[in-house]
Amino acid sequence: MTLDSSANGPSSLLSCEVLDRSRVLDTLINNLEGMAYRCRNDASWTMIFVSQGALGLCGYSAAELVDETHVTWERITHADDRLRVRRCIEQAVAAVGRFCVHYRIRTASGILKWVIERGVAVADEQGEIVVEGFIEDITAQRAILDALEQAELRYRSIFENASEGIFQSTRDGRYLAANPALARIYGYDSAAELVADLADIERRLYVEGGRREAFCRLMEHQGEVLNFESEVYRRDGTRIWISENAHVVRGANGEFICYEGTVQDISERKHYQQQLERQANHDLLTGLPNRILLNDRIEQGLARAARLGYYLTLVFIDLDNFKFINDGLGHVAGDELLKSIAARLAGSLRGSDTVARVGGDEFVLVLSDHYRISTVISLLERVLNEIRRPVTLAGREFQVGASIGVAMFPGDGEDAQTLLKHADIAMYAAKKRGRNNFQFFTHDLNRIADERLNLEAAMRAALERDEFAVHYQPKVDASRRIVGVEALARWTDAALGVIGPDRFIPVAEESGLIMPLTLAVLRRAFSDARQWNAGRATPLMVAVNLSPLLFLGDDVVDRVCAVLEDVGLPPNQVELEITETVFLGDGTRAVAILAEFKARGFRLAMDDFGTGYSALSYLRRFPLDIIKIDRSLVTGLEQEEEVAMIARAAISLGKSLHKTVVAEGVENAAQFDFLCRQGCDEFQGYLLSRPLPAAQITALLAAGGVIRF
Template sequence: MLPSSPAEPPRLAAPVNPGACSAEAASFERRLLAILDTLPDALFELDLDGRYLDYHSPRADLLAVPPETLLGKTVHEVMPAIPADACMAALQEANTLGFSTGRLIELRLPAGHRWFELSISRKSNGAGRSVSFIVLARNVTQRVASEHKLQRLTDLYAALSQCNQAILRCTSAAELFPIICADAVNYGGMKMAWIGTLNAATGLIVPVASSGEGTAYLQDILITPHANQPSGQGPVGTAFREARPVWFQDFLHDPRAQAWRARASEFGWASVAGLPLTCHGAMYGVLSVYSGTVNAFDDSAQALLLEIAQDISFALARFADERERNRVQMALQDSEERYRRVFHTSPDSVNINRLSDGLYIDVNEGFERLSGWTADEVIGKTSQEINIWRCPADRHRLKRALNRDGHCYNMEVEFCRKDGTVATALMSAALVRFDNVDCILSMTRDMSDIRLAQERINQLAHFDQLTGLPNRSQLQERFEFVRQLAQRNGESLALMFLDLDHFKNVNDTLGHTIGDRLLVQVSQRLAGVLSAGDTLSRMGGDEFILLLPSATEESASQMALKVLSVMAEPFIIDDHELVSTLSIGIALYPHDGDDFETLSKNADIAMYRIKRSSHNNFCFFTPEMQSHSARRLQLSNALYFGLTRGEFLLHYQPQISLQDGHMVGVEALIRWQHPEFGAVAPSEFIPIAEDSGQILAIGEWVLRTAVTQMKAWLDAGMKPMVMSVNLSTVQFRHPDLLALVMQTLQMAGLPAQYLELELTEAMAMDNPTAAIALMNQLHEQGVRLSIDDFGTGYSSLSYLKKFKVSKLKIDQSFVRDIGDDKDDRAIVTAVINLASSLGMQTIAEGVETPGQLAFLRLQGCDEAQGYYFSKPLPVDQLEAFAKTMTAVP
């Protein structure tokens, strides 16, 4: 099908319009031939028997048969059997279906092996005439080579993984080497692999393990490490002698491989690599791998094979260390009997460790009592292996003292017992030498009881005895530390003064015992809302102070709302159900003061303003900050009435297919039009709704409204598409989400295939096991799922492949700058390729320019949405958009 080209290759005859004049026909023919000359591919016309009728090819290097021998002959007469059969199969398919695409054939041309992809169309030649076929042969050699290279790398990655697993399991080279050879063949795509070591008696490198086809090649093979002998010039001898990797990319034609050329030709070895294996830097042996492909070891393959060899060398060093450890242990144990009785009579913990690595040589019964570890569990292991040092700095202090003075007396340290508890102890240690091995002899006395007493004294001095919270002196110390950090980093901090409303009534009516128990429960509730670094202190009576490092007015407002919310539930004390609220004043550093006294005074003033006005509320010391928190509180209250008063509505943003430019879906986006505040942005009211728990009712309304609208559009004859609805974190965690979704679809009468639920990457990874279970259930019901804002969070690929997700949504932060930010382009390309490899689609949001659209389409992105196509639209405008739109260019 691919003949060679003469000086002027024949061309397919251009069809002539019988009704046109000869000049017009000639002009038409010239134009058609000019078009054909621009094609980079070979073009043929064949009949159903595979006989060449005509051809056109501007590329002489793609032809293998002289043209004078081509016309009138069949493909089996001009090509080898295998590609000829493939061509005939494609002709039969084109005869049946009208076309055939995608079949590959391989031909040996003067320039080397080439791969071609065939595209065939059936040509009707008019009544009474036999059909013929137009065949286009495209040179895809580079693409096929890339695919083969990728497969080789994939195989080598699999071999590396299997080898590392074997290294973890095995305890000796004799156990490891056969597995390594088998993995190189079974997973790495090698034809044969073997490992050779130097035989001290013969001076030859002999196989000790092998695997694969053609291991008979190794029978009686002679390989020496000496350079002055031909048998030492190959990859194995050179790698052993020079301690470096050696690559023979064309083994059969490499003059250095002459000694083995006959054997290699018999088994078809085309490329061979010799990889040195070392043990603690000394040569141990060579791993040799054989491929049937010339130039099989490119840079990437070499890097992976070197990593395998390095991992094997690491394992050999580990095996040697283990043998040496056992030898030293046995030698030391033989010399210990003379002091064993004295050693074990000490009531304190006594242990002997090797100086070089902390290996336990022996321990007494006092050690077992102190640590909880038995002698059998620790002897032969290091202190790091059993993780006995709670603070690595203690271990380093001990080593420095021993290196400096040879001894260390009464050093206070902390040990981790076997059960996880911490023991405080005094340690004395000295350097000793047993059987020519430097060791550390340690004596340790348990000081936990003394430490507990000290901690109790510290508790009395710095903590409130009723609630266990820090007292005023401890709070002042923490404040000064936090203030210095805030001053150094240019940050603010918040001091909140909290006072129970009407607490005096509890003491007066129920007594101080009930009042104290109420204070304890209040402190427990308040402590439950603290974040890491926050400090809650009791000043006395019913007054508390909350110190919030790195806090802004916004985060302080959020904390105040949490405190008020957690106090809303009644307190149950015996038979009494008590409702207790708080008044909260807030002062910010440095705006409201730069020392503890000033800030606490100003926070107290703000708290009393609430006491005098409303109770169960909070305010800032400055009116400006108070107005900001007041809006948040107003919006939170207004949200309760937004649904019932019909203040919410949905807008819909079109989602466009980048394959044909048509609308394939819409995303439902909520809007809030408040009669007093006007249009409130979702970014402002959604977080408030989530914090207050109102997001469940709002989310249910959004889902019901969107599903009902999609059903109405379908009933009105609109082209079928997908309705995309965002889920909040609170909705996704709700146990009744599946039932709500299915009930909503059933009530609207909408098939599940038209609904797509969007969840963020962070939501899916918060509890991946539960997320997978829920997504599986939704997927089984036919509901589509997509990951929104993909790339802005953290996804473990091991979980991502398990998610029943049909689409990844590329965040607009990456799309915005793809025109001039190479990092964003790389991220977007990686996401598209990742989705494609996992069988998922991709949709890009925030597309606003033709350049962005062109890049996304070039990379294979499936869908897009953004202002380039349309902003989010109300129902009537979306319907008009759908009726008037054509394919987007």
């Protein structure tokens, strides 16, 4: 380089080559993460130039895209987005201006990506309008935005629908925000009304002076308050007790923003504690609640049952043969028997239930939060079994029974006195029927109880005699060829006739018969599948439902595998269908059990997909092979656009997650055609076939295995 200064000003001479601008631009464009392009303004956006970034973006090389050599960008663009993208670009072309549009593309390998396209309509060297722009992958950013949006929706839903009051307040005692639950607790019609009206928490809310000051003092010293109990005024002047949990919210630099916390109405608990302080509420011998506390528990239970729509069940228990033991062995032995029975009754109930001793050998149970008669019956059977277990008194073993009467709110009475009276009447009816049994006050409930007990007894006998049959509903692919079957239990009793699964499955679950019933169905289904698959090039998959209650045991995997090994069917020919309810108890344990099934080679299917709220999270947590779209998302899709839209979304989600998508409940050709167009893999429903005995499945397969309609 040579520098030369003259009177006319500085100048410089560069002893280097002239900058190759074309080369720099070409290098820059072809090394960007994304695709630069120029295309014609025609029906398929014919590419004139495409940068080398196309391969990474969509899986097609520049050569394959230019001049429609292999594929058009129109076809790469997702079908549902094409019209929107075209309109956006056409508006830019009309105005000879810029555009920016987000949409989806399908890569050469079938992967769905979100992209952003920025471009401009310009005149080319010949004066023709062309489109030039740049397209880049924003799938990751889109996922983050979607996750943030979902998180915001979940937070808003929790805030709006929480049963606890939620608030934000200032140091000087003003509410900044409140949720509907807090408004209800304080007697306001809306959260906005509460915030506007309750502007002085110290004087308007707390009954006891200085409570707000104590609240703020704890906040300043500890940064939080826990179980801060206070008596407060509601809007109408009535008093309630509340418990607050709150903390200080600070900004990034530690500056105070607000107090934030939750409020619970603890009036019932507080009043209960106060009542305990005023009177002795427990039986001295057994430690159980006495009549006074029993009445209080019944009143609380009635209020809760009326509010939530559950049954409240009162159970009157009178021990059989107690007088014989008490008179023959003495009062000490009688007292020991009462204490033993009291402990057994308490151990049979949940924490929300009550067992009270009301005098002599009489007990009363208060059972809350039942919404099915069958669960009450199951509990009563358990109580009877506990009472009649042998008890050792004075060195000898005795066995007592009980006569039990049952009355239920609201059908048998709406107040404690009426319900206790009717339960007592039912108890005497139990004595007349031979003791050691239970009777409902209502004739219809007695009939239901008798039917349920008879059904359970018949089921036990049918299982012993191997009387349960298995029918199979075919699953077909888009060409209507049978690719699998779902095994379904069927039962015809000699005395009771045909009994539907909706009747015997709940009884099996509640009585502990679900495991032997499932194993019986598995053995029959595996045996039939082994015969069907003998010599088949492509095995026929057999699907079997697993009840969520099977996951309560520790050996479900070993027991299913033992049947499979005994029959001689490979596990990769078996689909195990579950519903999301398996995760509602111990979800971690359920996932571990399913992972073990997966490791053994079974295929796993999520049944009834789309009917619950947690299915999406479990699709993420567990590698399911199949999702079965519930019939509720199929019924009416040919008539209602909203149903069709939801079904389309469910199928798209399944395909995006690389799952086999099965549609249940297909009942007409219009539904079948729609689901085919959306990419559904397999189909099941009455249009194709009702559940059939094994012999008819064998005949269908022998005839070619294609369903015609």
